[in-house]
Amino acid sequence: MSKSKKVKSRFTLSPDKVAALLDSQPDKTYSFKELARELDLNSKQEKIRLSEILQEMTAMKRLMVTKEEAFRSKATPQNAQEIEGILDHVNPRFGFIVSDDAPVDIKVNTDQLKGAVDGDRVRVLVYARKASNRASRRHANPEGEVLQVLERNRTEYVGRIEVSERHAFVIPDNRRMYEDIFVRKEDLNGAKNGEKVIVQVVEWPEGDFQPVGKVKDVLGPAGAHNTEMHAIMAEYGLPYSFPETIEKEAEAIPEAISKKEIAKRRDFRDVLTFTIDPVDAKDFDDALSIQKLENGHWEVGVHIADVTHYVQLNTQLEREAERRATSVYLVDRVVPMLPERLSNGLCSLRPHEDKLTFSAVFELDDQAHIVNEWFGRTIIHSDHRFAYEDAQEVLEGRDDTYQEELLVLNRLAHKLREDRFRRGAIGFETTEVRFKLAEDGTPLEVVPKVRKDAHKLIEEFMLLANKQVATFVYHLRKGRKKNPMVYRVHESPDPDKLLTFANFAQRFGYKVEAEGKNMSQSLHRMVTAMEGKPEQDLLQTLAIRTMAKARYTLEPLGHFGLAFEHYTHFTSPIRRYPDMMAHRLLQHYLDGGQPVDPEPWEKLAKHSSDREKQAADAERASVKYKQVEFMKLQDPNRTYEGIVSGLSEYGIYVEIIETKCEGMVRMSDIEDDYYELDPENYRAVGRRSKRIIAFGDTVQVRVLNTDLEKRIIDLEFAGTNGRKPSRKGGGKTMSRKSRTR
Known part of the structure; x- marks a missing residue:
């Protein structure tokens, strides 16, 4: 009886029966064993027949086959939804689609990406969750599959080339690019085995094939210092130099300051003014002036390089600054936003030279309360250039011509900082490092950057200027119409993340409020209470990771970390494009201009935020490279x-x-x-x-x-902590797919 039943089952098995099973759960993937079990197939003959049917259906494209040799229906799942988003390819097995149209990210297995790679804009089909699974999966991400790649994030990659007799492969440096790039012999452009190259992808095939590319540029031998720094710059789209036309436009700007221009400005050339910067700085964005008023108050001027006087709208210089949006500080070099003629010359507030500036001037009492303020264009003459180390020695007691003024500024800065913390600012102090490099770029020593009063003095007055400029523009309205401004915002932490952190901090005896207006004050109290204790670095690092990321926008959302209602970036226009935007908007409103159309400014703000993140990633990559090189030695x-x-x-x-x-x-x-x-x-x-x-x-x-x-x-x-593994002779690295075509 049993034998007869099996024979009957074998002959009634058909492609339609298999398709019906797959289509009944179109968002589910079945292995061969699972299909056999679901179809109640037990004999060898039945399984052979199933294998034949699966081959037929695959050839006819009636089902989908994953890289793991599993099978799924090609039918659209019921209640599935199509949305657009950006792929965040977090590891070789799966990625997430980040979309404004979805409350949470959509998980997509790598074999369902349709050739999309990290950063691509895609159209994705989101599967509906089943009611029976909803409770158990309420915290899980919905799943889906990519239907179409709408826009490639990039077409050029940096990597090491491996050349064989017939062809070559480029192994990308980008850790989010999990596919090697196939290069035909005729497209090597002179690249030799083991060199770092820039490769341009010309074909994006789906399935098990690699992308196909052509070598665009050869950077040099892998591992050489300059090669690797250029590779990082290329990987993050950073330019090596300025186009000749941009340099010529910068060189054509006259250096002389006309009497007509001086007459338009408030003249601070007779007021004591100096700069405080790193010892190796070449571009000086900011200077401080100080004088005692007859009423006993102090007038402190925060003078910022007037970059927008020199970089006019609708010029190539302006368009290049907008495109770059920020200077980038790699471990051994600066990739500037502006040509050297401007950044180190015309706009740099060098000592003993007349310089055009845009200033925020404050009358402060002895408690650093603002009595009066003024904003506008000025001219200054810096009397002295301090390095941070020199200024710190003066603050610690060394005799100096400007000792009295420095001590007054330091005392006022302390008052400003105390007031900021009292209002709920969070005083995170993270340890940064720099490398001492040999002439060939070899890292010789890791040196921690120590922040002392001289650094904090400058920081406090820059924060004051940024805050007051933003506040001034926000309240300077035309009737009911607000004046759009580029704000630097830092939103409150995600409540779920903060609650997780608060529960963890409670184990150490610290109470952190995860919601309400006292969140920032409770975080500051924790930072103050744990200073010098063993858990300080641990909790501070976790707290920083809990925070939202600061960004640029025209929405006045405030700055959570600084506890400011309104905040902008005004003080570094040599190296940040949003500061140039803030200068232009402030001057427009000082001139009585009407509120601007916010849309183009918002686009520029978002572009600047994106470029800032890209610059930070490049900076981290250069530091990480030197860290690895240092540990290797x-x-x-x-x-x-x-x-x-x-x-x-x-x-x-x-x-x-x-x-x-x-x-x-x-x-x-x-x-x-x-x-x-x-x-x-x-x-x-x-x-x-x-x-x-x-x-x-x-x-x-x-x-x-x-x-x-x-x-x-x-x-x-290692050591005696009981967790020492046996040495394996070499670290394991994440495996890539085999290089076949």
């Missing part, structure tokens, strides 16, 4: 003390205390147990031993492997 058998600085499903991030270099201990390399991530509690827990590795733990580590191309440091636990 150290004794491989040395043990370091480190702090657990992050956790992911792949591994445990550790920052080496001595060098501030961060690496990762991969989960797969920890052999004493299998550790599972507990993200809400910032820890990993051993499944068998229940041993905990938590954020902020002090651990002993050794360098297992350094990968300069990927800017990765692989670490292993």
